[in-house]
Every structure is written in C-alpha cells, then in structure tokens.
Amino acid sequence: MARLCVALDTSKEKALQLVDQLKEYPLIYKIGYKLFIPYGVELIKEIQKRVPNSEIFLDLKLHDIPNTVRNGVFEASQLGVSYLTVHAMGGKEMISAAAQVKGNTKLLGVTLLTSHDEEYLKELSITLSKEDFVLKLAQIALSSGADGLVCSAHEVEFLKKELGNFLAVVPGIRPQGKSSDDQKRVATPKEAVDKGADILVVGRPIVQSQAPRKVVEEILTQIGF
Numbered sequence: 273m274a275r276l277c278v279a280l281d282t283s284k285e286k287a288l289q290l291v292d293q294l295k296e297y298p299l300i301y302k303i304g305y306k307l308f309i310p311y312g313v314e315l316i317k318e319i320q321k322r323v324p325n326s327e328i329f330l331d332l333k334l335h336d337i338p339n340t341v342r343n344g345v346f347e348a349s350q351l352g353v354s355y356l357t358v359h360a361m362g363g364k365e366m367i368s369a370a371a372q373v374k375g376n377t378k379l380l381g382v383t384l385l386t387s388h389d390e391e392y393l394k395e396l397s398i399t400l401s402k403e404d405f406v407l408k409l410a411q412i413a414l415s416s417g418a419d420g421l422v423c424s425a426h427e428v429e430f431l432k433k434e435l436g437n438f439l440a441v442v443p444g445i446r447p448q449g450k451s452s453d454d455q456k457r458v459a460t461p462k463e464a465v466d467k468g469a470d471i472l473v474v475g476r477p478i479v480q481s482q483a484p485r486k487v488v489e490e491i492l493t494q495i496g497f
Contacts, residue, residue: 274464275299276298276461277300277441277472278301278475278478279302279476280301281306281307284315287315291319291322294485297492301328302475303328303331304332316328328351331355332348334357335361338370342372345370349375354378357381358380364412367413367418371417381409381410381414381421383413410434419439421439421441422443423441444473445473447477461491474491
C-alpha cells in the first residue's frame with residue numbers, strides 16, 4: 273500500500289504547525305534544503321519529539337566524491353532518518369560507498385528531476401531518450417546498493433517493468449492532476465499508485481492549503497489508505 277509524504281518546504285513555524293495538525297495521520301515528513309540549511313538537526317529532533325517514531329525523509333540529493341558522500345550518509349543515518357537521497361548521476365562508486373554506511377536509513381537514488389524534460393537533455397548534448405537516460409541512472413543506483421529510486425509517475429511503470437520491484441518514491445503529485453508551478457511531469461495520486469508508486473511526495477498542495485487536513489484525507493482516500 274502506498275504511503276503519503278508531506279514535503280515541508282515552508283518556514284520552520286509553519287512546518288511545525290503542520291506536523292502538529294497532521295500527526296494523527298500515517299505520514300512521512302520530508303525535509304529539504306529550505307529547512308535543513310537553517311535548522312538542521314534541531315528541526316529533525318523537534319519533529320521526532322512531537323511525533324514519536326516519525327519517519328523523516330531527508331532530501332539532500334547528495335552528489336560529491338565517494339568519501340565525502342559516505343561521510344554525509346553515515347552522519348545522516350545517526351540522526352535516525354528513514355530516507356535519504358543521493359543523485360544517481362554520482363555514479364556506482366559514490367552510491368556503493370554510501371550504501372556501506374547507511375545503516376537503517378533507506379538510500380534513494382534521484383534519477384531525472386521532475387522539473388527536467390527532453391529539452392534539458394538536449395542542452396547537455398545527451399542523445400539518449402528521456403526514458404533510456406532514466407533507466408540507465410536507475411540501473412546504476414539499484415545495482416550499487418540504493419534501496420529505491422526517486423522518479424516521476426511517468427517513468428515508474430516503465431522502470432518497474434524493466435528492473436523489477438523496488439521502492440519507488442514519486443514527487444510531482446498534484447491532487448487535481450494540474451500544475452501551475454515548476455513541476456512539468458505531474459500526476460494525480462491515483463494515477464501514480466496505479467503505475468507503481470510506493471511513496472507519494474506532496475508539497476505545495478498541502479503546505480499552501482488553508483485546510484491541509486482535508487487535502488491529506490482526500491489524497492489518502494484516493495490511494496486507498
């Protein structure tokens with residue numbers, strides 16, 4: 273059964289208010305650059321305090337030389353976070369080094385960002401199709417020790433068909449299936465689950481809503497949780 277992850281890309285005060293409002297639901301909380309850079313470990317511990325046994329997704333998309341990423345992954349694992357992202361473009365050696373020290377943290381390989389499309393690949397002079405490029409990155413990540421992948425709903429069905437089952441984390445989820453922001457490859461919760469998504473990442477539709485509990489309940493209903 274698919275899970276819902278709330279991307280807390282807002283102020284610290286608003287993020288903690290949301291956690292308090294939503295803590296009765298079976299959610300994962302995602303912390304990215306906006307909150308981790310100014311508040312870091314303090315915020316993680318505060319959420320863990322407010323929601324015992326909470327699952328936290330630390331979305332840092334690490335991409336550096338193998339030893340540097342290995343050190344970062346080890347330190348993140350000591351915080352008790354459940355999920356951590358690394359860029360699949362970091363390559364086999366980097367991901368393998370990270371996997372050796374991840375402990376109980378699930379390592380997620382980021383393939384192609386949902387804000388990128390075929391035009392982006394052309395800018396980089398990449399001649400592979402978007403699907404083949406994503407597949408190559410996915411193969412590198414999973415064969416190197418990643419527990420799952422971050423990919424759009426438009427690739428997850430294809431990837432699971434090609435690579436077998438894996439933990440598929442899908443951002444770019446819009447309850448109404450439409451986007452007016454920088455997410456170009458979006459899907460509704462039901463569409464994503466039908467294609468094989470295991471964790472749905474939803475940010476702005478929840479965070480910017482005047483009734484976040486209602487939005488969460490609607491999404492959970494859509495995915496049959």
